[in-house]
Amino acid sequence: MSYTEDNIAELDLLMRFDFSNLQAGIKIHKTADPVAIAAAHRLFEKGIIDQDDGGYLTSPGIQAAEHAQALFTLLSA
Template sequence: MSFTPDLIAELEVLALFNLDNHQEGIKVHTTASPELVAAARRLYEKELTDQPDGGYLTSLGQDAAEQAQKLLIILNVAERSEPAGA
């Protein structure tokens, strides 16, 4: 299994959600990149969000967004702590 461009776009959308406020959703406007618009629709089709243009996270979506955001934190910390020239 590998990270495809579609999966990366979905992770980018999941990273947009504010996990500190479950009452706050997102809206991916039609003027956003076609990749993000399509990613938002796929997340809806996978039942991770309640609207095809973002909306609110479902329970499963909340879990996915938490894991995606944790992964970003881990990878960003690891990137900053690498020795120069590694």
């Protein structure tokens, strides 16, 4: 099993959230990289973020983002 390009794009988007302030969301503009736009759409469909173009992390999204951060920290060591 390997990460797909879509998985990597979704992980990258999760890493853009400010973990020190979960009240701060993100906005993916229409002119953003199409990969980021598609990743946001998939995360929204999965219930990880609350808006199709970013927004805030949902409860499952907070868990997913925490896991993404932990994985990043482990791999960066």
